[in-house]
Amino acid sequence: MKSPMNVIIEKNNKDFSISYPLHNKALELAKDFKRLEIELVDIIQKIDAAKIFRKLGFASLYEYVNQGLGLSESVSYSLINVSRKSMAIPELKSAIQQGSLSISQAKRITSVITNVNASTLIAKAKVMTQKEIEKEVAKINPKAAVPERASVYQRR
Numbered sequence: 001m002k003s004p005m006n007v008i009i010e011k012n013n014k015d016f017s018i019s020y021p022l023h024n025k026a027l028e029l030a031k032d033f034k035r036l037e038i039e040l041v042d043i044i045q046k047i048d049a050a051k052i053f054r055k056l057g058f059a060s061l062y063e064y065v066n067q068g069l070g071l072s073e074s075v076s077y078s079l080i081n082v083s084r085k086s087m088a089i090p091e092l093k094s095a096i097q098q099g100s101l102s103i104s105q106a107k108r109i110t111s112v113i114t115n116v117n118a119s120t121l122i123a124k125a126k127v128m129t130q131k132e133i134e135k136e137v138a139k140i141n142p143k144a145a146v147p148e149r150a151s152v153y154q155r156r
Contacts, residue, residue, distance in 0.1 A: 037103045038096055044083040077111045078107040085110040092119040101126055112140040 053064035065076040086093035095101035105125045113121050125133050
């Protein structure tokens with residue numbers, strides 16, 4: 001008798017691999033999301049360079065990304081910051097395009113990355129957690145420090 005989720009369990013030595021159709025779809029969508037996010041940064045760079053947003057009646061690139069593309073304020077700021085910084089720092093752009101550095105990781109280092117520290121900072125950001133990246137950024141620029149946040153798992 002098959003379960004409602006069509007669970008397929010394969011025994012391979014000591015580890016078990018469980019595959020759900022919904023999980024496989026989620027993996028596919030996550031891969032697409034990452035690819036599309038990278039493409040969007042690239043397109044935003046081109047729109048910014050050609051000032052296409054102005055030709056479309058938007059006063060700023062932010063207004064275009066936020067209102068024209070319908071993205072949230074935080075996503076708009078992040079994409080624009082990463083877009084502009086990766087144009088200024090070729091090594092950052094390369095790491096993003098190769099997929100070795102996520103947009104999320106890149107946005108955390110945009111306030112402190114330079115051509116001088118790019119190699120070191122990108123290498124660290126690739127392997128660090130979000131909190132570790134934030135601490136590294138705070139070491140470089142204490143004004144860029146992110147305030148400590150309460151854990152979602154913290155009891156009240």
